[in-house]
Amino acid sequence: MSEYLLQMTGIDKSFGGVHALDHVNFAIKPGKVMCLAGENGCGKSTLVKIISGVYTRDSGEVMFEGKAIEKITPADATRMGIQVIYQDLSIFPNLTVMENLAINSEITANRKIVNRRRWEQTAREALSKIGYEIDLHKKMGELSVADKQLVAICRALLFNAKLIIMDEPTTALTKKEVDALFKTVRQLRDSGIAIMFISHKTEEIFEISDDVCIMRNGKNVFLGETATLTKKDFTYYMTGREIVDDYFVPTNISKEPVLKVDHLTWRDKFHDVSFELRKGEILGITGLLGSGRTELALSLFGLGKVHSGSITLNGRQVRITSPIEAQKLRIGYVPEDRLTEGLCLRQPIADNIMLSSLKQLTRALGMISHQELFDKSNEWVKTFSIATDDAHKHASTLSGGNQQKIVLSKWLNNDLDVLILNGPTVGVDIGAKQDIHALVHDLANRGLAVIIISDDLAEVVVNCNRVIVMKDGGIVGEMTGDRITEENILDIIR
Amino acid sequence: MNKAALKRMTRRTEFYMFIVLILLCVLVQIKSGGKLIAFPGIFTRLNVTVLRTMVVDGMFAMCSLVVMISGGFDLSFPAIAALSYSLTCTICLNNGWCQNSPVVGFLLAAAIGWVLGMLNGWIISNFKLNTMIVTLGTQTLFTGISMGLLALKEITSTLPNGFKTFGKLYILEGVDGKIRFTLSAMVIFLILLCAIVSFILNKTMFGRALYAIGGNEVSAERAGYNVRKVKFLLYSSVGALSGFVGMIRVCMESQSIPKAMVGREMTIIPAVILGGASIFGGEGTVFGTVVAVAIISLVSNSMLLLGIDTYWQQFFNGLVILVGVTVSALQAKRQKQ
Amino acid sequence: MKKIVAAILALMLVLSVAAFAEGNPTIAYVPKVIGQPWWDHVQQGVEAWAADKGIDVIYKGGTTTDSAEQVQIMTDLVNQGIDILCFSPNDPDACEQICKQARDKGVIVIATEASGMENVDFDIEAFDEAGLGAFLMDELAAQMGEEGEYITMVGSMTMESQNNWADAAIARQEAAYPNMTLVPDKRVEDNSDAQEAYNLTMQLKEKYPDLKGILGTGSFDAPGAARAIEEMGLTGEMFAISVAMPAEVSDYLINGTLKSVALWDASVTAKVQLNAAMKLFAGESIEDGSDLGEEGYAAIHIADNGKGKNYIYGDGYLAVTVDNWESFGF
Known part of the structure; x- marks a missing residue:
């Protein structure tokens, strides 16, 4: 035998x-x-x-x-x-x-x-x-x-x-x-x-x-x-290619914070959360499942509740009660479950990319130019090297990484101040992961403020210049620069 | 009963529907001055009428229940029943059959229903189409056959005697003042059918297959069920049963009216949903369905008595649909989380 | 496949139009419903008339008494191009619009059981509505011994004719039978379904233990009520009446549950509709006392229907009893 x-x-x-x-x-x-x-x-x-x-x-x-x-x-x-x-x-x-x-x-x-x-x-x-x-x-x-x-x-x-x-x-x-x-x-x-x-x-x-x-x-x-x-x-x-961890090096951090969160509380979900975010930064928020990290993101995007505390955007205190308002305030959110929350799988790729910016394409009487929609979305397909030969195809024909890229492009299409990414590379191949990370670095260095919410510690370490650790609904640690290592984060979480 | 089992019970729709039924009974009993339940005889004119109404609706609800458990919708069972009994009665009338015994008629109606159900089963299992769309199509087809192609007529006073006398059989007789009331023997069929369906659903692998397919069709196939065969068997049996129940209806009403069943699915299916069956499949019990049918029968038979305008019947039916579907959807949502 | 079907349908449409392109008028008859004995009988009458005169009549109706379906059928016919439209509305108000359109196109519109309709050339009733209502009440009162509680039953609250009969019956009772009382529910509707009539009778007797009579109107009311009366063992103590087909109620007439039902021959009325329409088509006029060519309509009555429109009525109704039901043959 x-x-x-x-x-x-x-x-x-x-x-x-x-x-x-x-x-x-x-x-x-x-x-x-x-x-x-x-x-x-x-x-x-x-x-x-x-x-x-x-x-x-x-x-x-x-x-x-x-x-x-x-x-x-x-x-x-x-x-x-x-x-x-x-x-x-x-x-x-x-x-x-x-x-x-x-x-x-x-x-x-x-x-x-x-x-x-x-x-x-x-x-x-x-x-x-x-x-x-x-x-x-x-x-x-x-x-x-x-x-x-x-x-x-x-x-x-x-x-x-x-x-x-x-x-x-x-x-x-x-x-x-x-x-x-x-x-x-x-x-x-x-x-x-x-x-x-x-x-x-x-x-x-x-x-x-x-x-x-x-x-x-x-x-x-x-x-x-x-x-x-x-x-x-x-x-x-x-x-099939050499991939080296490409650590994020911020080059363009603004003096004034674009987003300021003060003692924000959603009862039973998170409490007394305060932090600042500047343009050009990538801020990581990590913690175990149930630590309140996702709920915090939802509240910033108008999908969660705020019982007390305040959110200040560009020096002005704001109340965000719906995603539409969040969009008006130039906040974008890419959800964790891209399949159920972020994409219309049975709609063409082009339509998905342009979904959140239809207003820009809308002409008199609420008409939409199909050609313009297609041209614009093609630009994004190129920029993000989304692997498709035809943007008319359904989004479901794409692999996980490419789907994630679409969700990203959907938001970047609008001029944003703050982009919140929740688990941006869950279920994504290494290669596509690398592409997405590079893209996010580029965006931050062009002046976007980014928040990455993730429990993939390696991802947080490589991509963030500052990390907040959450536990049981509260912030239990914050670290910057060289202090950000998987060991240090684990020490706090455990 | 331990605590966990109790908790499980309170999470089921049937449980609440049963409480609603009890409350409703108490309400009718009080408002009507004790007309619903007699002591110690139990049976009254009102409750035998309610039971009588439950026979046909309850049996049709069983047809609908088994299909819904498997994750499908059958909109065609009233059309199957109507075509089966209309054709059967016409054939019996023309040949002088069933003057004494209704047996031939019942067999014939079940056979016709079986053939029609096979068409449903064949299309659904072979082409894997949405059951609601398929049965909507066959429903129209069957109605077209009976009204147009065969131009079947109403049969009332000329209905074969075997059917008429069979429908009048009773198992219990009582007198309320001068007024006689009887408990129709057809109730036996309802009880028998409920017992059989309950046995099939809970005690046979075929029944468990229906729940499994309703819960997750792909998994059922991987687990080794021949899903196509199960579906074919399901829809053809439901067809045969529909034909049979249609004949019960003919006997009880002493009339065969080809278009009498049009739209019945729209009152039966909501009742089944109200009884705890899920619109997404995989859930539903005989007990819950019977309770829901009892609620609807009780309400429709006591509205006049309680001084509620008959217009409200429509309102109530609409309410049943809304409540049933909402409860079902909420439950599915909770399970998803 | 789809194309072939479409082609066949188109061809049929062309042929059907061509078939009527002769000298005779194109006539359509729209009953309340098809596949139901009362209207089957009407259909036979219409077909006999067509064979007799050698003129084709399109007989087309819905499979339910849904007025929307009926209006759709009428609309299709009018758009197809017809000269004469005879019909019996399920809901007269719902038919006004299409009748107006038809008349604007020059179509001759003759209705029956359509009291109070405005956009018709004539409404032909077998009888005067008040007369039938009083007749039903007289029959029922005689059975009840002119005393006791009663209620009225109609197919639906929107069926104007049936409700008018019931109103007339109540008026008659108030005038002539002081010992009879109408119970507080006054009127129930059975959706033109004998089973529902049965259920209602059961419930009514439960609510009003002294209820003695049910004054029905539509052809389902008496058969349904009779089955309930028979089952309750109240034959001879509780009574019901309505318009009904003799063959439909023969069992109950024979066993005595029903003493009588009222009837007019609707197939005759349908023929009169067609005769009247042909008269108008030929340019003749119809006046009080005109002969419309059928029994009971040799010298017709014309009256105002309250909306400035004329309606015609014959002396149509009669009582069907155990002694004469077989003589009708339907």
Whole structure:
């Protein structure tokens, strides 16, 4: 028997002439965590779908537990012990935890009648696999993302899983939850299960994986032990270019603050928050989930409440009660969840870019020149190097990084004094991340005041000249220049 | 009952609807001077009438409930029922069938409904289209077939005797002064159907499939359900059931009127939503639905008695739609958070 | 596929227009509703008339008694280009506008069951409304022994004719039957649905335990009420009446739940509408005492409808009882 659980060599797969996978080699050992890394569209998900039997390979060899496998169907994959935990977790929010745990195996066993006792037994057995405890009768939809994930893992374990594939499992988790998840992953690994971990977050990959397979443009460019790899190499393999951390150097800070916040309070969310912001600055606001950082941003943009305290803009005290007013006062806000809050995915790219500046394009009688709209948005497509051949296409056709760029351009189109970015690079590839950061630096140096709200400490350190740390709704620390390091921030937060 | 279970119960729409029903009963009982419930006999002229009204509405509500749980909308079940019973009655009349026993008629109506339901199921499962749009289309198609293509007529006094006598069967008889009242035997069908639907929904993998598909169709497919097959089976069964319920209605009313069902979905579906079914699918219980139908029947049958103008019936129906949809949407929102 | 369907429809439209491009007038008849016995009977009458005279009549109506649907049908017909429009409105007020347009285009407009309409050449009623209301009350009073509580029932509060009959019936009671009383609810509407009439009867008896009579108007009222009366075991103690089709109520006439219902032959009225329209089309005039060619209309009465418009009425109504229902054949 070979030392590998699953070994794939020379895998090819094309979709209508597009080579999605080009002679990919992949191998995973039992009791190891293997990270599959790569930017969006590199062929990661195609490879996963071939392993799980959703797609059939065009050519190449697959060996599972030393035996050559000709064709894999989804049912075969399950039988062999391959389980995929998709990014959406494939759960039923309207059913109870018990039902979510048991339903798959009941269907597989081709049962017709529901036996509550057996279901409960199955569910308890599943939970016992990782020693996880939760109220079985709770509705799945009421659980936190982390709990949902654990339930999904338990469910996968019911099928005597030998290989568990986790598709970007950390996307919606807080740092603490990620730590808990990693603990479980290590526990599974130690019990002899092979884990295939799909991610594009550098830190996580180095923290959790034993081996790593990096893909780019349908080829695997690296396959080997994580320990033999430096972060710099990793980034190079991922993007195909050398990326150096480009620290922000402010060159154009104004004397007078453009924004001044005094003892601002939103009851139960944050309290007594005071700070100043000058033009040309990038101010970082960081803290754990629930520290009040997002709520503070919402209040500055008229989406949150202000119970006491004041906001002064360009020396004039203002009250911001709606986004429209915030816009009039030249404050822009790019939300955290760009998909649900910032973009109309099923509208053309051009329309999305120009959405917040339609007023400028409006002629007599409220008419809008379509040509002008298209021309202007094309300028932004160029400036931001948004990867599209046609701005008439829907925004949903773009990758995460490019979508984020659109959201940014949407706001920059209006002359702004203050731009608030909430988690600007959540779910964005390294390459696109770099582009966005460079752009923000440029904007600040041209005289814009920027606030970055993020829990990605590396991002805060690289991009901000000043950082405010929040905890439990209050400011617990402020640092500037060389004092801004991940260690210093962590010291305050913990 | 432990605390957690109690808390879960109080978060359900059905629970509140049940309280509303109880309060409403008390109100009607007091305002009408004890006409709703008799002691110790329980049954009164008013409550047997309410139960009678509940039979057809309640059975149609079951059709609607199972579809809504699966995340769909069936707007065509009244049209299916109407076409099935009109065609059945015409055939029976022309052939002299069902003069004694209504069985053939019921089988025929269910068979016609089944065929029509299969068309719904075939389109929905094969082309993966929005169920509301598909059934809106088939609804118009079926109505067109019965009114235009076949030009089916109203059948009243010439209705086969088997149907008439069957509809008049009762399981309980009482006298209020000189006035006789009876509890229609059709109530048995309602109870039976509720029990069967409840069993299917809670105790069979098919029933759980409906909840699973309503909760997350992609996940249901990944979990191993044959979603297409389940949907086909669902819509064709609902068709057959609609035909059957339509015949119950014909028997109870002693008349077959092809256009009598037009627009019924607009009172049934809101009732189902009011009973806790979610417009987004995955939620809903037999109990909640029955409670909601009971509320609507009670209100419509006691309005005159309480001195409320019949115009208010429309107002009340509108209110039911608004309240039901709002509650459903709010619940979905809460679950999303 | 779409194009083929569109082409066929267009072709049909052209052919249908061409078919009427002869010497005869293009006539349209719009009933209150189709697919319902009363109006099926009217349709038969219209078809018989058309076959008899050798003139085509477009018979087109809605599948519900929705007045918006009816007005839409009338609008389409007028725009198609017709010479004569005969109809029976669900809501007379709602039809005024389209009738005005039609008449402005030179279309001859003849209505029935449309009392008080302004934009018509003539409104033809089988009878005088007050007369029918009084007749219904006389029949009901006789059944009730001229004493006890009663209520009136209509298809809908917007159906002007039915409400006028009910008003006339109440007037008759006040004048002639002092021992009868109208209960406080006065009038209920059953949406022209026998099931609703049944439910209302049940509820009314609950609210007014001494209720003895239901004076219905539309053809659904008596059958629905009779079913409730029969079920309550009150045959011979509680009574109902309305206009109704003999075949629809034969069961109740035979078992005695209903003693009588009122009737006029609506198919005859429809033929009279068509005859009157043809007369006007030929340039003849219609005056008091004119012969409109059908039984009961040999010497018609013309009266003012209160809006300066004339309406014509015959001596149409009669009582249907257990003894004579079979002789009508519908």
